[in-house]
Amino acid sequence: MSLLFNPRTYDPKSFDEPTQSQLVALIDFFENKGLARNKEEFYSGEWYSDFLTLVADKKIFATFATPAEVGELVGETDARWDLARINELNEILGFYSLAHWYAWQVSVLGLGPVWLSANEDARALVAELLREGNIFGFGLSEREHGADIYSSDMILTRTPDGGFTASGGKWYIGNGNAAGRLSVFGKFAQDDPEHPGEYVFFLVDPRQESYELIKNVMAGQMFVAAFNLHGYPVAAADILHVGKPAWDAALATVNVGKVNLGWASIGICEHSFYEAVTHSNNRVLYGNRVTDFPHVRRMLADAYARLVAMKVFSARSTDYFRCASEEDRRFLLFNPITKAKVTSEGERVIDLLWDVIAARGFERDTYFSRAAGDIRALPKLEGTVHVNIALVLKFMPRYLGAAHGAAQEYPEVPVRQDAADDTYLFHQGPAKGLGGIGFADWRPPFDRFGHLANVAVFREQIDAFTQLVLTAPPTEAQQKDLDYLQILGQLFTQIVYAQLILESAALAIDNGETRPGSVSDLSDLTEAHLDRIFAVFIRDMSDQAVALHGQSTATDAQSAAALSILRKPQIDAEAERAFLNEVLSYSGAYEMKA
Numbered sequence: 001m002s003l004l005f006n007p008r009t010y011d012p013k014s015f016d017e018p019t020q021s022q023l024v025a026l027i028d029f030f031e032n033k034g035l036a037r038n039k040e041e042f043y044s045g046e047w048y049s050d051f052l053t054l055v056a057d058k059k060i061f062a063t064f065a066t067p068a069e070v071g072e073l074v075g076e077t078d079a080r081w082d083l084a085r086i087n088e089l090n091e092i093l094g095f096y097s098l099a100h101w102y103a104w105q106v107s108v109l110g111l112g113p114v115w116l117s118a119n120e121d122a123r124a125l126v127a128e129l130l131r132e133g134n135i136f137g138f139g140l141s142e143r144e145h146g147a148d149i150y151s152s153d154m155i156l157t158r159t160p161d162g163g164f165t166a167s168g169g170k171w172y173i174g175n176g177n178a179a180g181r182l183s184v185f186g187k188f189a190q191d192d193p194e195h196p197g198e199y200v201f202f203l204v205d206p207r208q209e210s211y212e213l214i215k216n217v218m219a220g221q222m223f224v225a226a227f228n229l230h231g232y233p234v235a236a237a238d239i240l241h242v243g244k245p246a247w248d249a250a251l252a253t254v255n256v257g258k259v260n261l262g263w264a265s266i267g268i269c270e271h272s273f274y275e276a277v278t279h280s281n282n283r284v285l286y287g288n289r290v291t292d293f294p295h296v297r298r299m300l301a302d303a304y305a306r307l308v309a310m311k312v313f314s315a316r317s318t319d320y321f322r323c324a325s326e327e328d329r330r331f332l333l334f335n336p337i338t339k340a341k342v343t344s345e346g347e348r349v350i351d352l353l354w355d356v357i358a359a360r361g362f363e364r365d366t367y368f369s370r371a372a373g374d375i376r377a378l379p380k381l382e383g384t385v386h387v388n389i390a391l392v393l394k395f396m397p398r399y400l401g402a403a404h405g406a407a408q409e410y411p412e413v414p415v416r417q418d419a420a421d422d423t424y425l426f427h428q429g430p431a432k433g434l435g436g437i438g439f440a441d442w443r444p445p446f447d448r449f450g451h452l453a454n455v456a457v458f459r460e461q462i463d464a465f466t467q468l469v470l471t472a473p474p475t476e477a478q479q480k481d482l483d484y485l486q487i488l489g490q491l492f493t494q495i496v497y498a499q500l501i502l503e504s505a506a507l508a509i510d511n512g513e514t515r516p517g518s519v520s521d522l523s524d525l526t527e528a529h530l531d532r533i534f535a536v537f538i539r540d541m542s543d544q545a546v547a548l549h550g551q552s553t554a555t556d557a558q559s560a561a562a563l564s565i566l567r568k569p570q571i572d573a574e575a576e577r578a579f580l581n582e583v584l585s586y587s588g589a590y591e592m593k594a
Contacts, residue, residue, distance in 0.1 A: 114183060276353040
């Protein structure tokens with residue numbers, strides 16, 4: 001039985017032969033290099049030119065990152081933006097090296113404004129550069145303003161010949177040392193006769209002499225650039241978006257890229273899990289095997305439950321991304337949850353495993369020693385957890401109301417492993433109206449598994465939370481208090497997270513839609529897994545409820561209602577032994593070649 005990605009047994013048979021070949025080539029690249037050499041490059045900060053050569057030779061990024069409508073511009077009739085296989089790429093790269101994944105991630109962000117643009121010449125140019133093996137970057141953040149795009153100091157000034165020059169600096173720009181093009185966000189000068197002070201996205205070629213590469217602001221293999229433009233010439237053909245569409249392109253691009261973070265977290269946790277279980281199960285302390293200690297057994301079981309939940313949720317949320325349309329925009333709720341919740345859960349998994357393996361987690365020759373740092377990055381990229389949880393709250397009234405007479409009817413969302421082009425992601429339109437997005441009744445998945453002890457208890461917590469929101473909603477002051485809203489948002493997020501996990505489980509267990517031949521293969525998922533996962537969820541809801549009760553700004557009614565959410569999970573001793581036996585079965589199941 002296995003619910004985790006294992007390079008030894010991985011067979012991506014659900015994909016076409018070229019995709020299979022490219023995914024296996026990535027695995028072979030890292031496995032042939034071995035852990036010692038991978039770590040040596042990591043610690044020395046060696047730029048991964050050999051990896052980028054592989055990517056170019058095998059056309060991996062070009063295959064995975066070109067939408068069908070763009071592929072047509074350059075004669076690539078098989079091109080598609082297929083999230084099913086993109087998930088595989090993210091998880092495999094995360095499993096081996098977040099630094100290498102980063103080259104992919106920031107290329108996706110750099111390509112986003114181009115694929116969202118109506119500038120066909122720019123799209124064709126970038127598609128050709130991508131096909132030639134180039135990587136890309138996203139010039140949004142600035143040193144003084146971070147990702148506050150209201151305050152950009154990158155200014156385009158009109159020239160007498162009808163073009164522009166760009167001057168200003170950008171900070172924290174991945175691939176800024178070697179990108180074929182950067183998609184850069186800025187503003188027109190305030191005195192521009194046509195677009196005074198308006199937003200703009202434009203293409204920049206880092207090989208131009210007006211481009212000054214200052215430094216890598218990070219220590220490591222990935223190159224996170226600071227750069228300045230000094231009167232950089234911008235032709236009309238370089239401009240991707242002007243005005244409000246530039247703003248919308250920035251947000252839509254981040255929406256496209258957010259999902260990658262969750263899958264990279266899953267890959268990191270899986271590799272770390274193999275290492276931690278194998279180490280602890282083969283180590284004897286004080287005359288006892290480490291995995292015989294009760295606290296170790298509980299931490300490993302919790303880590304595994306959280307990791308499986310990450311995978312099951314992420315797989316189901318992708319179905320909604322792939323079925324998104326102007327009529328069904330529910331993915332805009334599931335997307336920030338994938339970003340904020342899955343990556344935060346990744347940190348918790350690593351923390352639990354680290355408490356098990358202790359000092360071993362610092363040792364230079366382990367994968368874990370880099371994973372412990374890498375996992376921290378993902379909750380902080382593409383909008384912090386706090387920003388994304390605040391975004392999630394916009395959906396809460398319509399979501400909870402769906403169980404109280406305000407449900408919206410939608411066609412069933414099936415498991416989506418088919419080879420299709422997920423076109424809507426590049427036709428999202430204006431970033432508005434989130435609070436008006438309707439939801440279907442969320443109760444059926446909970447009813448389906450209501451016979452499981454911990455699902456039933458969790459359902460009681462949902463009812464208590466709903467009463468809190470109805471009887472003691474946030475005050476006007478609290479609606480501006482991000483500290484209070486974060487806790488409320490975490491409670492709500494846990495409910496949505498649980499719903500999609502149960503949906504995914506029902507499709508796998510009842511309908512046989514198990515996603516075989518993928519990193520998300522749920523063929524071995526059982527109700528016992530769900531019951532143990534929900535034991536963790538009950539504790540998490542209770543922890544957040546206690547935090548809400550203790551908030552200094554909480555009203556007496558809110559504090560009392562928060563305590564009504566508290567519940568205790570039910571752990572059957574025999575079921576827990578069986579679950580732990582499964583956890584320990586991963587001991588020795590995978591180890592990267594030294």
